[in-house]
Amino acid sequence: MKRLLLLLFLFSLSFAVDETPEWIPIALLAVIAGLGVLIIFYLISYVVEADQMRAMAISEMWQVVITGVMIAGLIGAQALATEFGSGMAKDFGAEDGDTHMDFAIKVTQETVAYQWATLMDFTNNIVIPMGDLASLSGNCWLFGVAFTYSGCSSINVPFSSASLAARTMAMAILALNSQLVLLNLASRFFFPVLLPLGLFLRTFHVTRGTGGVLIAFAVAFYFVYPLATIITKGMSDEVPLSALGIHYPEPPAINQVGADETWEFSNVYTFEVPAECDPFKTYDYGDGGQVEGFGYTQTQINYLLNENMLDPLLFIFMISGIFNPALSILMALAVLRPLTRVFGTEVDVSALGKVS
Amino acid sequence: MVCIEGGLDWLYSLSLLSLGMTLVVIGVAYALGQLLSNPQFNVWAKTEIFQVFVSFFFVLLVLFLSDSLCHFRYGDLAGLGPAETNPTSTSNPYAYAHPSISADDNVINASGKYLANVAYFINTEMRAARSLYGISEEASRYSRTPCMPAATFCLYGTSGYTVRPYSGLSSWVQILGFSLYTDTASYLTVLIQMALLAFISGGGIMAYLPLAIVLRSLPLMRQLGGGLLAICVALFLIYPALLTMESLFWNPYQMLGDGWSTLADAADSMGRGFTYVTAGAYAETMAAALLLAGALLDIAAIIAVVVAAGFVSAVLMIISAGAVSQWTLTSLHAAIQVSMQASSISFLTATFLLSLNIIAIGASARELGRLLGQEVDLSRLMQVL
Numbered sequence: 001m002k003r004l005l006l007l008l009f010l011f012s013l014s015f016a017v018d019e020t021p022e023w024i025p026i027a028l029l030a031v032i033a034g035l036g037v038l039i040i041f042y043l044i045s046y047v048v049e050a051d052q053m054r055a056m057a058i059s060e061m062w063q064v065v066i067t068g069v070m071i072a073g074l075i076g077a078q079a080l081a082t083e084f085g086s087g088m089a090k091d092f093g094a095e096d097g098d099t100h101m102d103f104a105i106k107v108t109q110e111t112v113a114y115q116w117a118t119l120m121d122f123t124n125n126i127v128i129p130m131g132d133l134a135s136l137s138g139n140c141w142l143f144g145v146a147f148t149y150s151g152c153s154s155i156n157v158p159f160s161s162a163s164l165a166a167r168t169m170a171m172a173i174l175a176l177n178s179q180l181v182l183l184n185l186a187s188r189f190f191f192p193v194l195l196p197l198g199l200f201l202r203t204f205h206v207t208r209g210t211g212g213v214l215i216a217f218a219v220a221f222y223f224v225y226p227l228a229t230i231i232t233k234g235m236s237d238e239v240p241l242s243a244l245g246i247h248y249p250e251p252p253a254i255n256q257v258g259a260d261e262t263w264e265f266s267n268v269y270t271f272e273v274p275a276e277c278d279p280f281k282t283y284d285y286g287d288g289g290q291v292e293g294f295g296y297t298q299t300q301i302n303y304l305l306n307e308n309m310l311d312p313l314l315f316i317f318m319i320s321g322i323f324n325p326a327l328s329i330l331m332a333l334a335v336l337r338p339l340t341r342v343f344g345t346e347v348d349v350s351a352l353g354k355v356s
Numbered sequence: 357m358v359c360i361e362g363g364l365d366w367l368y369s370l371s372l373l374s375l376g377m378t379l380v381v382i383g384v385a386y387a388l389g390q391l392l393s394n395p396q397f398n399v400w401a402k403t404e405i406f407q408v409f410v411s412f413f414f415v416l417l418v419l420f421l422s423d424s425l426c427h428f429r430y431g432d433l434a435g436l437g438p439a440e441t442n443p444t445s446t447s448n449p450y451a452y453a454h455p456s457i458s459a460d461d462n463v464i465n466a467s468g469k470y471l472a473n474v475a476y477f478i479n480t481e482m483r484a485a486r487s488l489y490g491i492s493e494e495a496s497r498y499s500r501t502p503c504m505p506a507a508t509f510c511l512y513g514t515s516g517y518t519v520r521p522y523s524g525l526s527s528w529v530q531i532l533g534f535s536l537y538t539d540t541a542s543y544l545t546v547l548i549q550m551a552l553l554a555f556i557s558g559g560g561i562m563a564y565l566p567l568a569i570v571l572r573s574l575p576l577m578r579q580l581g582g583g584l585l586a587i588c589v590a591l592f593l594i595y596p597a598l599l600t601m602e603s604l605f606w607n608p609y610q611m612l613g614d615g616w617s618t619l620a621d622a623a624d625s626m627g628r629g630f631t632y633v634t635a636g637a638y639a640e641t642m643a644a645a646l647l648l649a650g651a652l653l654d655i656a657a658i659i660a661v662v663v664a665a666g667f668v669s670a671v672l673m674i675i676s677a678g679a680v681s682q683w684t685l686t687s688l689h690a691a692i693q694v695s696m697q698a699s700s701i702s703f704l705t706a707t708f709l710l711s712l713n714i715i716a717i718g719a720s721a722r723e724l725g726r727l728l729g730q731e732v733d734l735s736r737l738m739q740v741l
Contacts, residue, residue, distance in 0.1 A: 130524060
C-alpha cells in the first residue's frame with residue numbers, strides 16, 4: 001500500500017517536469033518494442049495452441065505495463081529530486097539552476113581544491129622545511145680525525161608527525177577524487193545511458209535481471225549518492241568547531257621554501273636552512289630548564305604541534321575527506337540492493353561494497 | 357573467432373541438426389504413445405515439443421544477436437552523440453588513439469580496443485606514479501655539504517654541515533607507493549577483462565554454445581544445457597554490449613582533460629633530474645673556484661677570474677634551469693596532483709565498472725537460467741573477479 005501511494009505521488013509529479021528528459025524517448029521506445037514482441041508471441045501461442053506460451057505472454061504484458069508505470073515514477077522522482085535536491089542544495093549554498101548533482105560535484109570539487117591548497121601549504125611550509133632541519137648534522141674533520149653529530153635529529157619526532165599528517169591528507173584527497181569521478185560517472189553515464197538501457201532490457205523476460213540491475217545502479221547513484229554527498233558535507237560544515245575547542249588551521253609560521261628555489265650566490269657562504277638549528281649545540285638544559293640550540297625553531301615546532309595547527313587540519317581532512325565519502329558510498333550501496341528487488345531482480349552487491 | 361566471415365555458419369547447421377534429431381526422437385515417442393495407447397507418452401511428447409521450439413527460438417535469437425554484434429558498426433552508435441564527444445571523431449581531442457577505434461569496427465572489436473585504451477591510460481598513470489615516486493625519493497635523499505669555512509679556502513675539508521634540503525619530500529613517497537599499488541590492481545583488472553573478452557569472442561563461445569545447444573535439445577540434459585546457454589548468452593551478448601556503452605559515454609582521457617599531457621610527460625620522465633640539485637651544484641662549484649683563484653692570484657687576475665667564473669656560472673645556471681626536462685618543486689607537485697586524479701579515474705574505470713558489468717552479467721545469467729530450466733549462480737565467479 002505504501003509503495004502504491006509513493007508511486008501515485010511520483011506519478012502525479014511526473015506531470016510537473018518542465019522539459020522532457022533525454023532518456024524518455026528511448027524508454028518509451030523500449031516499451032513499444034516490448035509490446036510488439038509480446039503481441040507476436042501471443043499470436044504465435046494461438047497458432048501452435050500453446051497455453052503455456054499464452055500465459056507467459058499475458059504475464060509479460062503486465063511487466064510492460066509495470067515498466068510504463070516505472071517510467072512515470074522515475075520521471076516523477078527526477079522532478080522531485082530536482083526540486084527537493086535543488087532546494088536542499090540552496091540551503092547549503094547552491095546557486096539558482098544548480099541541480100542536486102551539479103551541486104554535489106561542485107561541493108566535491110571545491111573541497112578537493114581547498115584540501116589540495118592546504119596540503120601544498122602544509123608541505124611547502126612545514127614538512128619540507130622541517131625535514132630539511134631534521135636532516136641537519138655537523139661534521140668536523142682535522143688531520144684524519146672526524147666526527148659527525150646530528151644535533152637536530154630530535155626534530156625527526158615532530159617531522160614524523162607532520163609527514164604522517166601529510167600522508168593522511170593525501171589519502172583524503174585520493175578518496176575525494178574518487179568521489180568526484182563516481183559523481184561524474186553517475187551524471188554522465190549511469191543516469192543518461194544505463195537508465196534507458198535498463199528500462200529497455202527490463203521489458204523482456206530474458207534480460208529482466210540485467211535491466212533491473214542497471215536501473216537500480218542509475219537510481220542509487222544519480223539520486224541517493226549526490227544527496228548523501230550534500231547531506232554529509234552539510235553535516236560536517238554545521239559542526240561548531242570552536243564549541244568543540246577546535247579551530248580552523250592558521251597559516252603555518254615556519255619560513256617558506258620558495259617553490260622553485262635554487263641556490264643563490266649570496267647564500268653560498270651561509271648555510272640556508274629555512275629555520276634555525278645549530279647541530280653543534282648539544283642539548284644543554286640550563287638553570288632555567290630551556291633547551292639551547294633550538295631557539296626560534298623550538299617555538300615553531302611548538303606552534304606546529306599546538307591545537308591551532310595539526311589537530312584542526314586532521315579533523316577537517318578526516319571528516320570531509322575520508323569519513324564523508326565513505327558514508328556517502330555506504331548510503332548508496334545500502335539502497336542499491338533493495339532497489340534491485342524493486343526493479344525485478346535481486347543481486348549480491350557485497351563485491352561492490354568490498355571494492356568501494 | 358566468432359566474428360570472422362562465416363564464423364557462425366556451422367552453429368546454424370548444428371542447431372538445425374539438433375532440432376531435427378530431437379524432433380525425430382519426440383516423433384518416435386508420440387508414435388509409440390499412439391501405438392501403445394499410452395497417454396503419458398503423448399503428454400511427454402507435447403511438452404517436449406514446446407521445449408524444443410523454445411530452445412530453437414533461443415538459439416536462433418542468440419545466433420541472430422551474435423551475428424548482429426559482429427556486424428553492428430561502432431560508428432553508427434558513436435554518431436548518435438555530439439561530435440565533440442564522439443570517440444571516433446577527428447574533431448574530438450580525446451578520441452581513443454591507443455589504438456584508435458574505427459567507425460567500421462564491430463562491437464566486439466571496439467570493446468577490445470576500448471579496453472586496450474583503458475589499459476594504456478592506466479599504464480601511463482603507473483609509469484607516471486613510478487617516475488614521480490623515483491624523483492621524490494631521489495630529491496629527498498639529496499645531501500649537501502658546503503665548503504666550510506670559505507674564508508680559509510675549505511681548509512677543514514669536509515668540516516661543516518651536512519643537510520638533506522628536500523628530505524620532507526619523503527612524505528610523497530608513501531602516497532605515490534599507495535597510488536602505484538592501486539594502479540597496478542586496476543591495470544591487472546583491465547588485463548583480466550581483456551582476457552575475458554578474448555575468451556568469450558574467440559574460444560569460450562565456440563566451445564560452450566554448441567555444447568549448450570546439443571544438451572538443451574536432449575530431454576534429460578535440458579537443465580545443464582539451459583544453464584550453459586544462459587551463461588553463454590549473458591557473457592557473449594551482455595558483456596560486450598556494456599563495454600561498448602562504456603566506451604561511448606565514459607572516456608577516461610576526457611575525464612582527465614588537460615591533465616593528460618602532464619601525466620604523459622611525467623610517465624616519460626624516468627631519469628630526469630631535479631633543478632634544485634644541478635643548479636645548486638654548479639653555483640657552488642663556481643663560487644668555490646672563485647674564492648680559490650682570488651686567494652692565489654693578484655688583483656688583475658682576480659677580476660679576470662671573477663668575470664670569467666661569473667660568466668661560466670651564469671651560462672651553466674641558465675643551461676641547468678633552462679633544461680625543460682628538469683623537475684622543479686612546483687612542476688613535481690602539479691604532476692603529483694594529476695597523477696592522483698588519474699589514479700582515481702583508473703580505479704573507478706577498471707574496477708568499479710568491471711564490478712557493475714559482472715553483477716549485470718550475473719543477474720542476466722540467473723534470469724535466463726531460470727527461464728531455461730536451470731538456476732545459474734555466478735556470485736562466486738563475481739567475487740573471484
